[in-house]
Amino acid sequence: MRRWWYLARFFFVAPPMPLLMIGAFAVATVVAIVSVIIDPARASSALTPVLLLQLFACASGFDVPARRGHYDLLLTHGEPRRRVIVAHWGASAAPGLLCWLLIAAVRYAISNGSERTLLLNVGTVTAMILVSTIPWAITVRLPRFSGAIGWLLTAVTLSLGRPDMVAVQAGAPIHGATEWLVTTCAVLVYPLLLVGRDLHGRDLLVVVPGVMFAIAAVSIAFWSIDRRDIPLEAAQ
Amino acid sequence: MAPSSVFVSVRNVTARYRRREVFRDLTFDLRTGQSLGVIGANGAGKTTLLRMLVGCLSPAVGDVRIGGFRPRDATLRTSVAYFAGAATLPPNVRATAWGTLGSGEATLADRRRIRALSQGMKQLLGLRTVLSRHPLQLIVLDEPWEGLDTESSRWLNATLESKRDRGAAVVVSSHRLHDLAGFCDEYLFLMPHEARLMKAHEIARVGPVTAALLTDTFDKLRERPKAPFEQPGQEYRAHS
Numbered sequence: 001m002r003r004w005w006y007l008a009r010f011f012f013v014a015p016p017m018p019l020l021m022i023g024a025f026a027v028a029t030v031v032a033i034v035s036v037i038i039d040p041a042r043a044s045s046a047l048t049p050v051l052l053l054q055l056f057a058c059a060s061g062f063d064v065p066a067r068r069g070h071y072d073l074l075l076t077h078g079e080p081r082r083r084v085i086v087a088h089w090g091a092s093a094a095p096g097l098l099c100w101l102l103i104a105a106v107r108y109a110i111s112n113g114s115e116r117t118l119l120l121n122v123g124t125v126t127a128m129i130l131v132s133t134i135p136w137a138i139t140v141r142l143p144r145f146s147g148a149i150g151w152l153l154t155a156v157t158l159s160l161g162r163p164d165m166v167a168v169q170a171g172a173p174i175h176g177a178t179e180w181l182v183t184t185c186a187v188l189v190y191p192l193l194l195v196g197r198d199l200h201g202r203d204l205l206v207v208v209p210g211v212m213f214a215i216a217a218v219s220i221a222f223w224s225i226d227r228r229d230i231p232l233e234a235a236q
Numbered sequence: 237m238a239p240s241s242v243f244v245s246v247r248n249v250t251a252r253y254r255r256r257e258v259f260r261d262l263t264f265d266l267r268t269g270q271s272l273g274v275i276g277a278n279g280a281g282k283t284t285l286l287r288m289l290v291g292c293l294s295p296a297v298g299d300v301r302i303g304g305f306r307p308r309d310a311t312l313r314t315s316v317a318y319f320a321g322a323a324t325l326p327p328n329v330r331a332t333a334w335g336t337l338g339s340g341e342a343t344l345a346d347r348r349r350i351r352a353l354s355q356g357m358k359q360l361l362g363l364r365t366v367l368s369r370h371p372l373q374l375i376v377l378d379e380p381w382e383g384l385d386t387e388s389s390r391w392l393n394a395t396l397e398s399k400r401d402r403g404a405a406v407v408v409s410s411h412r413l414h415d416l417a418g419f420c421d422e423y424l425f426l427m428p429h430e431a432r433l434m435k436a437h438e439i440a441r442v443g444p445v446t447a448a449l450l451t452d453t454f455d456k457l458r459e460r461p462k463a464p465f466e467q468p469g470q471e472y473r474a475h476s
Contacts, residue, residue, distance in 0.1 A: 013333040014326045069324025073337055073366065076290045076311050076318040230292045231253065232283055232320055 003079055004087070010074050011091035016060035017144075022095055024053055029099040033106045043107045043118050044196030047100065051131050051192050054096030059135035059148035062088050062225055067233045081226050089218070093132040100128055123197030126207050130191035130214055137217035140225055155189050184209045243268045243374065243405040244289060249298030251284045258284050259426060262298070264433045266405050266422070268373070271396070273416040274409035275454055276426030282409040283320065285426070286378050289407060290318040302374060310374075317366040320378040322358035327351035331361050338368035355383040363392060372399050375406045381415040393419065413454075414447035423450065425457050432457055 015022070032046040062085065065071060074084055104119035118124065139147030187194065187210040199207055244266035251258040258281035266272050276282045287293040288300055291307030302310035310316070325334065327350050334350060335343035343364035350358060363380055375396065381389055396419065400406050410416050416423070423439065425432045436445045439453050 010337055013337060014329045019328060065326070069320050070326040072290075072292070072318055072320055072324055075292060076316050078312050078315070080312060081308065229294055231287065232324070 003083065006077070007074070007079060007083065007087035008091075011087055014070065016062075016065070016088055016092045017057045017095070021053065021057050025050070025057070025095045025099050028053055029102055032099075032103045036103060036107050037110060040107060040110050043103070044124075047103060047119060047124070047195055048192055050096060050099045050103065051127060051195065054093070054100075054128070054131045055135050055151060056145055056148040057096050058089075058092045058132050059139040059145050059151075060088070060092040061139045061142055061144040061146070063141040063228070063230075064143050066230045069232055071230075075230065082222065085222050085225050089133075089136050092136055096132065097128070100124075118196040121196065122199040122207070123194040126187075126199070126211060127191040127194040129211055130188065130194075133214040133218045134188070137214075137221040140221040141228075151189070158189055180205065188213060240267050240269060242266070243303055244272075244407070245299075245301040246285075246289075247299045247301075249285075249288065249295040249300060251281055251288065251293070252296040253284075259431055260297075260429075262431050264422075264424060266407065268403045268405055269400055270422065271400050271406035271408065271420045273420035273423045274407065274426060275413065275416065275423060275450065276409070277428070277458075280426035280428065282426060283378050285424075286318070286320070286376050286407060286409060289374070289376050290316055314373040315369060315371060316374045316376065317369060317372050318376045319362045319366045319380065321382060322355055322362060325350045325358055325362055331357075335361060335365050335368075338365040339370070341368065343368050356385055356388065359383045360388050367395055367399070371402060372404045375399055375404050375408075377406075377408045379410055379412075380408055381410055381412050389415065413450040417447045417450050418444045420445075423453075425454055427458055430457070 028049040032050060035046040036043050062071075066075070071084065075081065079087075100119070107119050135147040135151060137147075138150065139145070183206045187206055191210075194207070197203075242265045244264075246262055246264050249262045250260040251262075258279075262285070264272070274282045274285060284293060288295055289302065289307060291309075291311050300307055302316075303314050305313055329350050331344050331346040331348055331350055331353060332342050335341075344357070344361045346353065346357070346361075350361070353361065359380070359382060363377070367375070377396075380392055384392060393415075396406055396408070406420075408416065408420070421436055423434050423436070423445075425434070434453065439445050440449050
């Protein structure tokens with residue numbers, strides 16, 4: 001436990017994302033809470049900016065700061081590399097997760113606990129899992145934000161070239177393997193559209209592969225960083 | 237651990253960055269309570285060797301053991317201090333906060349962000365942070381005197397001597413030979429395609445090792461005509 005505490009302290013002192021991002025999360029959360037209070041029915045759209053910020057916050061990149069020596073203290077302090085990587089992911093995802101839970105708590109309080117909040121249903125949780133894992137996994141060996149920028153470019157390009165993907169993802173029934181594949185890809189590219197949706201039965205056939213993909217991406221990222229040498233940029 | 241037992245063991249180690257060979261077939265031992273100075277021209281592989289000792293890099297060939305363990309396992313089982321210079325500190329972190337990450341106590345009472353500190357202050361912050369832990373069994377410092385003023389240099393020398401006297405094995409690299417001179421028990425000269433390990437008494441038969449003697453030895457080693465087996469691409473090793 002002491003070791004985890006040290007890791008948490010390290011990433012609290014030296015967060016993997018810019019401090020500006022923390023400020024942006026604070027602003028987005030305040031705006032979301034205000035809009036939820038004014039119109040509780042708009043809770044799903046109020047969460048969208050937080051998810052977008054989470055996309056960028058989690059695209060924090062491990063390899064580049066490690067090669068600059070920023071994590072030398074941590075890597076030689078007696079912490080297993082795997083634990084360091086898990087802590088890095090946790091520190092990247094924590095601000096967005098906290099903001100989400102705060103907004104959900106406000107939404108729940110407003111409804112006096114009389115209804116299940118849309119912000120904690122399967123669709124929202126899935127969206128949060130996808131934006132908290134895939135950008136981190138993609139960016140782990142790349143410069144900061146590159147995974148999020150790539151993801152946004154893909155989403156914009158596809159929405160212009162294949163608008164049917166967005167429509168399919170929005171809840172149309174699935175017929176055949178090709179449509180299943182397209183819908184699964186759509187879930188991965190447009191996870192924000194899952195926010196507030198209750199997923200049942202056939203929806204899960206689309207969402208589960210997306211979550212499995214996210215878990216596989218994170219596992220590969222862990223494995224690749226755990227095995228990798230960390231030379232100093234200046235020494236190569 | 238028995239006093240004066242071999243703590244750092246480097247055996248036939250070759251380092252490469254992709255196809256570029258940095259050094260080859262390097263062999264040396266370092267005992268507890270001993271200090272090794274690594275001297276070499278730019279690009280000779282000083283930083284690479286030091287990062288191998290702390291498990292950040294793996295040798296392409298050969299074996300490195302710290303206290304009998306592979307370096308990455310050794311950092312979990314032994315207490316290691318490693319600092320590779322002011323440039324490795326994250327610039328946006330507050331100096332006071334960073335200083336607490338060593339032993340938990342603040343090592344520098346400066347609330348500015350690291351990027352706002354002078355080169356010497358950054359260096360001092362990094363050194364104080366890693367050296368504040370007790371006890372230390374291995375200290376690996378890359379150009380530690382860089383940017384330090386006289387007082388800070390004196391503090392560093394005294395701290396390293398004190399830690400070494402308490403049994404820490406110390407490995408330091410530096411271009412500032414007058415800082416290394418007299419401090420180390422052994423000196424490893426890294427040159428392109430050759431490495432040479434020399435004990436202090438081999439460099440200075442009488443009296444302490446001085447910067448002039450180190451410079452002279454290094455120059456002689458660099459100018460020494462290579463034997464056929466020492467030509468690039470051939471076998472060579474650091475030998476005492």
